Amino acid sequence: MQNPPGRDRTHVVDTNEGGAIESRAGSDLSDNGHDTTHLPGPSLWPIGFAIGIGCLLLGLVISLLVAAVGAIVAVVFGILWAREVTREVRGEVPEIEPETRSVADEPAAAPAPTAEEKPLPAYTRSKFLEASTIGLGAAIGAVVTVPVLGFAVLPPFTGVEEREVDLGPIENFPVGTYVIASYLSNPSQGEVSRRTAFVRNNGFTESGEPSFTILYSRCVHLGCPVQPNGPIDEQARKELEGGIELRPVLAQSFGCPCHGGLYDAEGNRQAGPPVRSMDRYSFSIKDGRLVLGELYAVGNVSGTGANAVITRYPWSVPGTHVDGPEAWLYPIVPSQVTG
Amino acid sequence: MATSKRASVVETAVLAPLDWIDERTGAVRGTKWFLFRNVPRDISWAQTLGSATLTAFIVQAVTGVILAMYYQPSTAIDPNTGKPVAYSSIEFITNDVTLGWLVRGMHRWGASVFVILLFLHMGRVFLFGSYRYPRELTWITGVLLLVTGMLMGFTGYLLPWDQTAYWATVVGINLNGTAPFLGPWLAEFLAGGPEIVSEALPKWYALHMLLIPGALIGLIVVHIYLVTRLGVTSPPWSSEMAGRERAASEPAAARTGLVRKSGGAS
Numbered sequence A: 001m002q003n004p005p006g007r008d009r010t011h012v013v014d015t016n017e018g019g020a021i022e023s024r025a026g027s028d029l030s031d032n033g034h035d036t037t038h039l040p041g042p043s044l045w046p047i048g049f050a051i052g053i054g055c056l057l058l059g060l061v062i063s064l065l066v067a068a069v070g071a072i073v074a075v076v077f078g079i080l081w082a083r084e085v086t087r088e089v090r091g092e093v094p095e096i097e098p099e100t101r102s103v104a105d106e107p108a109a110a111p112a113p114t115a116e117e118k119p120l121p122a123y124t125r126s127k128f129l130e131a132s133t134i135g136l137g138a139a140i141g142a143v144v145t146v147p148v149l150g151f152a153v154l155p156p157f158t159g160v161e162e163r164e165v166d167l168g169p170i171e172n173f174p175v176g177t178y179v180i181a182s183y184l185s186n187p188s189q190g191e192v193s194r195r196t197a198f199v200r201n202n203g204f205t206e207s208g209e210p211s212f213t214i215l216y217s218r219c220v221h222l223g224c225p226v227q228p229n230g231p232i233d234e235q236a237r238k239e240l241e242g243g244i245e246l247r248p249v250l251a252q253s254f255g256c257p258c259h260g261g262l263y264d265a266e267g268n269r270q271a272g273p274p275v276r277s278m279d280r281y282s283f284s285i286k287d288g289r290l291v292l293g294e295l296y297a298v299g300n301v302s303g304t305g306a307n308a309v310i311t312r313y314p315w316s317v318p319g320t321h322v323d324g325p326e327a328w329l330y331p332i333v334p335s336q337v338t339g
Numbered sequence B: 001m002a003t004s005k006r007a008s009v010v011e012t013a014v015l016a017p018l019d020w021i022d023e024r025t026g027a028v029r030g031t032k033w034f035l036f037r038n039v040p041r042d043i044s045w046a047q048t049l050g051s052a053t054l055t056a057f058i059v060q061a062v063t064g065v066i067l068a069m070y071y072q073p074s075t076a077i078d079p080n081t082g083k084p085v086a087y088s089s090i091e092f093i094t095n096d097v098t099l100g101w102l103v104r105g106m107h108r109w110g111a112s113v114f115v116i117l118l119f120l121h122m123g124r125v126f127l128f129g130s131y132r133y134p135r136e137l138t139w140i141t142g143v144l145l146l147v148t149g150m151l152m153g154f155t156g157y158l159l160p161w162d163q164t165a166y167w168a169t170v171v172g173i174n175l176n177g178t179a180p181f182l183g184p185w186l187a188e189f190l191a192g193g194p195e196i197v198s199e200a201l202p203k204w205y206a207l208h209m210l211l212i213p214g215a216l217i218g219l220i221v222v223h224i225y226l227v228t229r230l231g232v233t234s235p236p237w238s239s240e241m242a243g244r245e246r247a248a249s250e251p252a253a254a255r256t257g258l259v260r261k262s263g264g265a266s
């Protein structure tokens, strides 16, 4: 098939090999004769004009003096610009210096190039442009990406401070029974932040310190809400201000509805998939009131109540081991960094 | 071939504009390249599973866009219903918006259909041995599609913000948390803190409707491009040769000129 005239011409532009620009279409490629674009010569006046306009607008806000100066600058440069643009029309021939570029390797007063002459290094300029495109692109990319990535990733780990929660006078907690305490860990977040603790008053330790066992209700298998196995005394239910609710329960074990995890009264795993003992809260007594502190993870508890010996670890998400060789899989957990 | 005058008029009216477009974009040639392919004579319904998956994805995309016009990813309590805004907006879509129940149903059931089709398609490719040379990258983009497809399901499940959604997501996040080394960090990133915070819902919504589908669409384009470029394999029982001979040509030929030699004329 014959190519229709003016179609399917092959242009091989910049073959990378010799830097040659070949075109089989030859000179009939360019629309010679018609539609030649008419470019005005290079000029600095528009920049001055733009600065003048900028000053004028700025001056309208700041001071009329600046505006006046801006207006004058704009008018002067505007006239100069207009004169230059219309020079050709008015018959003056513009003198435009041809753009020149000195090439380092070129001998200063070179005679007309001969065949033996050492060829100029290829691609010096294009190499420079290539490197600066990549370099500038990378710099701009980094400036944009780094803060955006930080915003995407950091907020969950910053400002994680554990609020102390006041559960009221310790008389609310009868010795030897668990009380289900539910509260908002962050009232501004609303019900999403509701947490539940199982609080047991153990009386006093041998040294006379008040002792509490305070278990966190989230299952250490995968985080479901663990339930106390026993009847809840709804009659004795107490509501304190700030959305805190206390309900005594007769329970000697805790069960998880999700995958059958079972814990004893000290929070040790009895059955099912959990990988450690139930998380606990540290606590303090302030003016005779029980105040919940930070959560920590528990490897194992031996002994009971006030005599319990607890292996304590920084809190980590459910499902992660805190002791034994499996714990090597989690060398640094977020709570160690964010406190 | 002799054509009636009428036919040639129609041809000019319809085909001339196509020529005009093709001359400027290559779109007509591209469409022919994409659609008018040779396939082995003994392919069967099994080879349609990929297109079925694509169709399921398109249904999800369209119904999802419409659901997004009514769904609100907020955990604040709606003063009119006393329930979280997200849950109330789902109830509104299901009970009040005309045909909302249908579109939501399509999106919810379609999600399962999509994942099932993903597995059926993958099973077909596996059983036919279609992952072999030169289609390894088709398989690899397919694996990435499988992962992103499942992520769509994982992130979408939280959005109704009911008890099932919430606790399933708690378990899902903590499952991710058990991954070695970075698991606990991933879990806290997904939850927005040590436990799920209210900002987690809009975050998951953005992942579900913007980030993951964007990745999915990009992967689908690459996947289908590869399928078009490489053609479909014949089934293992075919008398025709399955797959391709390894290309005899020097593999480095294509990269000539990619890395420019420095200094001096070449």
Ligand code: HEM
Pocket (backbone or CB within 6 Å): B046, B047, B048, B049, B050, B051, B053, B054, B057, B118, B121, B122, B125, B130, B131, B135, B138, B139, B140, B141, B142, B143, B144, B145, B146, B149, B220, B223, B224, B227, B231, B232, B233
């Ligand atoms: C959004 C998900 C996916 C879409 C839309 C999709 C689409 C397609 C389509 C339309 C084909 C053409 C042949 C056919 O239908 O069997 C195809 C082929 C193929 N797909 Fe997928 N696919 C997806 C996921 C996957 C997955 C999960 C895998 C495997 C891990 C996979 C691996 C392949 C391979 C290796 C081929 C080439 C088969 C051949 O040439 O015979 N794809 N895909």
Ligand code: FES
Pocket (backbone or CB within 6 Å): A219, A220, A221, A222, A223, A224, A256, A257, A258, A259, A260, A261, A272, A273, A274
């Ligand atoms: S989450 Fe409690 S047993 Fe799995």
